[in-house]
Amino acid sequence: MRIQTKERNGVIVLVFQGKLMGGPDADYFRDVVHKLIEQGKRRVVADLSGVNWINSTGVGILITGYTTLRKNGGDLKLLRVSTKIRSILYVTKLNLIFECFENEDEAVASFEGD
Amino acid sequence: MRIQTKERNGVIVLVFQGKLMGGPDADYFRDVVHKLIEQGKRRVVADLSGVNWINSTGVGILITGYTTLRKNGGDLKLLRVSTKIRSILYVTKLNLIFECFENEDEAVASFEGD
Amino acid sequence: MRDIMAESVIIEFPSDYKYLNMIDMVCGEFINDMDFDHEAANEVSISIIEACTNALEHGNKCCPEESVRVCLTKHPDRLVIEVFDHGEGFDFKYYLKHIPDPSDIHKLRGRGIFIMKHMMDSLYFDMVPERGIKVTLEKMIRKQSGEVA
Amino acid sequence: MRDIMAESVIIEFPSDYKYLNMIDMVCGEFINDMDFDHEAANEVSISIIEACTNALEHGNKCCPEESVRVCLTKHPDRLVIEVFDHGEGFDFKYYLKHIPDPSDIHKLRGRGIFIMKHMMDSLYFDMVPERGIKVTLEKMIRKQSGEVA
Numbered sequence: 001m002r003i004q005t006k007e008r009n010g011v012i013v014l015v016f017q018g019k020l021m022g023g024p025d026a027d028y029f030r031d032v033v034h035k036l037i038e039q040g041k042r043r044v045v046a047d048l049s050g051v052n053w054i055n056s057t058g059v060g061i062l063i064t065g066y067t068t069l070r071k072n073g074g075d076l077k078l079l080r081v082s083t084k085i086r087s088i089l090y091v092t093k094l095n096l097i098f099e100c101f102e103n104e105d106e107a108v109a110s111f112e113g114d
Numbered sequence: 115m116r117i118q119t120k121e122r123n124g125v126i127v128l129v130f131q132g133k134l135m136g137g138p139d140a141d142y143f144r145d146v147v148h149k150l151i152e153q154g155k156r157r158v159v160a161d162l163s164g165v166n167w168i169n170s171t172g173v174g175i176l177i178t179g180y181t182t183l184r185k186n187g188g189d190l191k192l193l194r195v196s197t198k199i200r201s202i203l204y205v206t207k208l209n210l211i212f213e214c215f216e217n218e219d220e221a222v223a224s225f226e227g228d
Numbered sequence: 229m230r231d232i233m234a235e236s237v238i239i240e241f242p243s244d245y246k247y248l249n250m251i252d253m254v255c256g257e258f259i260n261d262m263d264f265d266h267e268a269a270n271e272v273s274i275s276i277i278e279a280c281t282n283a284l285e286h287g288n289k290c291c292p293e294e295s296v297r298v299c300l301t302k303h304p305d306r307l308v309i310e311v312f313d314h315g316e317g318f319d320f321k322y323y324l325k326h327i328p329d330p331s332d333i334h335k336l337r338g339r340g341i342f343i344m345k346h347m348m349d350s351l352y353f354d355m356v357p358e359r360g361i362k363v364t365l366e367k368m369i370r371k372q373s374g375e376v377a
Numbered sequence: 378m379r380d381i382m383a384e385s386v387i388i389e390f391p392s393d394y395k396y397l398n399m400i401d402m403v404c405g406e407f408i409n410d411m412d413f414d415h416e417a418a419n420e421v422s423i424s425i426i427e428a429c430t431n432a433l434e435h436g437n438k439c440c441p442e443e444s445v446r447v448c449l450t451k452h453p454d455r456l457v458i459e460v461f462d463h464g465e466g467f468d469f470k471y472y473l474k475h476i477p478d479p480s481d482i483h484k485l486r487g488r489g490i491f492i493m494k495h496m497m498d499s500l501y502f503d504m505v506p507e508r509g510i511k512v513t514l515e516k517m518i519r520k521q522s523g524e525v526a
């Protein structure tokens with residue numbers, strides 16, 4: 001897994017590429033989230049369109065990122081979630097937790113007024 | 115394997131689809147060629163762009179079609195040969211036998227004056 | 229046990245995440261001529277990845293010398309997936325009665341078995357002597373009406 | 378024989394042509410991180426299909442209950458492919474000394490072994506007792522310069 005970071009209107013967009021499967025990915029993403037929080041950046045969008053393989057631990061990685069950001073007054077929203085990720089979110093009821101978007105502009109705009 | 119037949123300027127273009135691997139394919143193609151000869155149609159182009167799997171027997175099927183048509187005063191030329199087919203033709207030196215084309219118009223036109 | 233109408237493919241691979249997509253590809257190709265709709269095929273794909281992840285992580289402790297073995301069997305009415313590891317097993321009887329809440333947002337892990345159970349028609353574990361855990365997953369072919377074949 | 382640096386995937390499938398593309402996919406995925414150029418990968422793909430076709434046709438007489446077993450092994454310097462069938466074998470020593478001319482336009486068949494021999498760095502047969510023929514194919518990884526790794 002690789003994550004590229006960009007910023008738009010004070011919102012961080014993390015662009016995920018590759019497998020999201022646990023193992024080292026969990027530590028890597030936790031570090032990314034912690035660095036953002038240290039820098040005072042807590043409004044985060046995870047663009048998942050480049051994730052070609054995922055499992056339940058991958059979804060777990062996202063949810064712990066969400067929990068950490070929320071605890072620090074921020075949020076994690078999902079962008080371009082594949083059918084597979086959607087099915088995993090749905091069956092685990094984590095779909096009730098995550099706000100999901102198809103369009104980056106809308107995802108970024110959704111933070112306005114927070 | 116499926117073969118669709120079309121005619122252009124007295125030249126028959128056989129459009130191959132699917133696997134070309136021997137077994138029933140050999141009998142099927144032999145029947146197609148024999149029917150064409152009975153109908154007096156001996157100038158034939160095999161369009162191989164739709165062949166996704168081939169083995170040496172598949173190439174053997176083409177060569178026996180060629181031999182039968184030549185014996186009857188006709189010819190079999192190949193159109194849009196994949197890298198894989200090309201490698202097989204090359205290593206077996208059957209590339210010296212077959213005329214190959216990338217363009218259907220050119221393949222059809224090559225029979226003019228025969 | 230052996231069904232004349234059944235057709236099997238077996239694949240064995242080292243305990244490395246990088247082989248998970250090979251397994252998914254093989255399984256996708258294997259079920260291609262079975263009557264699963266897109267959603268069912270998706271559930272099979274997610275479940276086989278969960279089962280293999282558990283085998284390589286918990287069973288084989290990610291030790292690349294230990295292989296995971298997957299046996300796919302096509303029956304007229306269903307797909308059967310068996311995944312074998314070389315581990316010491318776990319108390320699956322207890323676990324299956326106490327599957328944790330998958331919507332708990334404080335947990336990184338612990339959702340794989342829940343997901344397989346919900347996405348497949350059956351899930352069971354066996355301890356295979358001198359080998360390790362075998363997980364068996366079954367998915368029925370449903371006809372248009374929603375009836376089982 | 379067993380190499381610590383070696384990594385293997387084994388796949389076993391019924392004697393049906395429809396599984397040949399699964400094998401090709403698995404092999405393509407397996408060699409993906411090996412240093413083969415496009416041409417070498419193509420030669421591997423053609424050769425594994427020839428070997429499996431022979432195993433299912435000549436070895437197993439296309440009997441779907443008889444399986445073909447393929448073992449792929451990645452060494453630092455080469456790929457090894459072993460294909461096992463359940464047949465009675467043939468006089469491969471004689472055949473290898475009398476490989477027919479593949480450019481003979483009157484022949485439908487008889488080019489598979491020639492092709493494998495020319496596309497791979499080595500090809501050999503063994504008769505495995507109580508099993509059948511095993512064909513072993515090897516392809517060396519060549520560095521840019523054309524030197525073997």
Ligand SMILES: Nc1ncnc2c1ncn2[C@@H]1O[C@H](COP(=O)(O)OP(=O)(O)O)[C@@H](O)[C@H]1O
Binds near residue numbers: 283339
């Ligand atoms: N093949 C296995 N061998 C040993 N233990 C296993 C195996 N599969 C599952 N387990 C145990 O069951 C627990 C739950 O598995 P699962 O629901 O897939 O979640 P996760 O793998 O994320 O922990 C694992 O943490 C592990 O302790």
Ligand SMILES: Nc1ncnc2c1ncn2[C@@H]1O[C@H](COP(=O)(O)OP(=O)(O)O)[C@@H](O)[C@H]1O
Binds near residue numbers: 171431432465485510
């Ligand atoms: N696995 C095998 N078991 C038995 N006979 C074999 C096997 N592989 C090859 N042969 C024999 O060797 C011959 C040549 O094989 P090959 O060059 O691949 O051409 P083809 O398969 O088209 O006949 C076959 O016709 C068959 O008699």
